[in-house]
Amino acid sequence: NAPPYIRVTPSMLKRQTGRRGTDAWMVLGGRVYNVSPYEKFHPGGVPELLRGAGKDATQLFGEVHPWVNFEGMLSACLIGIYVAEEEAAA
Ligand code: HEM
Numbered sequence: 001n002a003p004p005y006i007r008v009t010p011s012m013l014k015r016q017t018g019r020r021g022t023d024a025w026m027v028l029g030g031r032v033y034n035v036s037p038y039e040k041f042h043p044g045g046v047p048e049l050l051r052g053a054g055k056d057a058t059q060l061f062g063e064v065h066p067w068v069n070f071e072g073m074l075s076a077c078l079i080g081i082y083v084a085e086e087e088a089a090a
Contacts (some may be wrong), residue, residue, distance in 0.1 A: 006080035017054035024053035
């Protein structure tokens with residue numbers, strides 16, 4: 001049961017900071033997650049979570065808690081894959 005996953009470019013991603021009413025998107029392992037529905041459950045709190053918003057947070061996430069299974073936890077929050085600007089139209 002696959003939702004219509006989208007291709008997300010760096011310019012799309014950087015607008016999704018979770019501030020000013022936008023949803024917070026985060027790239028982890030090449031996949032793009034909308035982490036806003038997860039915000040209130042994050043054991044580290046919202047500001048910590050949002051450090052990774054609007055960007056590729058793979059490295060930061062791995063520095064903080066490499067043991068956390070984000071793929072399992074965020075499977076319902078998966079919205080697409082991360083692609084280069086020029087790949088979006090392809
Ligand atoms: C815990 C930061 C993203 C899941 C924590 C803690 C910090 C933190 C500082 C420790 C809280 C404490 O013990 O007091 C961050 C940062 C993120 C991020 C900077 C952005 C890159 C995420 C995401 C998820 C997640 C996306 C969901 C997949 C968890 C879990 C814990 C935790 C499950 C508890 C881990 C444990 O105690 O073993 N986080 N987090 N975090 N975070 Fe994140």
